Amino acid sequence: MDTIEATSGPTTTKLLSRLPSRLHHNAYVVQDHEVNRRFFEDLLGIPLVATWCEKSYSAELQREVEFCHTFFGMADGSALAFFQFADPELYEMTQAEKPAKIGRYDHIAFKAEPETYEELKQRLEAAGKQYRESNHGYCKSIYVQSPDGLTVEFTQDPDDVAEIDALRRADAHSELARWLSGDRHTNNDLRGRAI
Numbered sequence: 001m002d003t004i005e006a007t008s009g010p011t012t013t014k015l016l017s018r019l020p021s022r023l024h025h026n027a028y029v030v031q032d033h034e035v036n037r038r039f040f041e042d043l044l045g046i047p048l049v050a051t052w053c054e055k056s057y058s059a060e061l062q063r064e065v066e067f068c069h070t071f072f073g074m075a076d077g078s079a080l081a082f083f084q085f086a087d088p089e090l091y092e093m094t095q096a097e098k099p100a101k102i103g104r105y106d107h108i109a110f111k112a113e114p115e116t117y118e119e120l121k122q123r124l125e126a127a128g129k130q131y132r133e134s135n136h137g138y139c140k141s142i143y144v145q146s147p148d149g150l151t152v153e154f155t156q157d158p159d160d161v162a163e164i165d166a167l168r169r170a171d172a173h174s175e176l177a178r179w180l181s182g183d184r185h186t187n188n189d190l191r192g193r194a195i
Contacts, residue, residue: 022076022077022078023078024078024079025071025078025079025080025081026079026080026081026108027069027081027082027083028080028081028082028083028146028148028150029082029083029084029085029091029094029095029148030082030083030084030146030147030148031084031091031148032084032147033068033070033082033084035147036070036082036084036146036147036148037070039146039147040072040080040146041072043123043124043127043129044120044123044144044152045119045120045123046072046073046074046080047072047073048070048071048072049071049072049073049079050070050071050073050079051068051069051070051071052068052069052070053066053067053068053069054066054067054068054069055067058090060090060093061087061089061090061093065085065086065087065090066085066086066087067083067084067085067086067090068083068084068086069081069082069083070082070084074110080108080152099149103149103151104132104143104151106151107143107150107151107152107153108150108151108152108153109141109152109153109154109155110152110153110154110155111155111156111157112142112154112155112156113156114156116154117140117142117154117156120142120154121133121142124142124144129144130144131143131144132144135191135192135193135195136188136190136191137188137189137190137191137192137193137195138157138158138161138164138168138188138190139155139156139157139158139161139195140155140156140158140195141153141154141155141156142154156195158195164190171187175187
């Protein structure tokens, strides 16, 4: 969705008077910052914009731990952030005990303009890096996994994104209620159309 705005709908929840302005960062734990940097900066072309080297007390380990926190910047000022711990025990404690058998649903997605979308595909193909592309109809997406297994999606919106967004905003609550009540018919007649 290109724009998501607070709308009045059949809800009794009082929404924030002002929504958060943007994603600040999304954090993920990595095993090797340099391998991660090569993937995001050298391969994908997303710049490393900040590195914070710190120590803090870990209540879980009952001792001080050293870690490095890196940020890779987006055009709007948001970032992908990554932690690497000097302590291998803390790294192990931050990994999922039971990874999902199907992991593609856990991901972070970024909007990419058409030129950026095509450049990303070219970079991945030139590097021989496997990726998946999907045409959702309301957008099309490239999915690629980082060395530590973070699925990153880059999404290109179609020219008629404003009309599509308006349609889905208008029936968001009623469509959710319909689906939750057991009526599971699809409302995406756009899947696979030319974007």
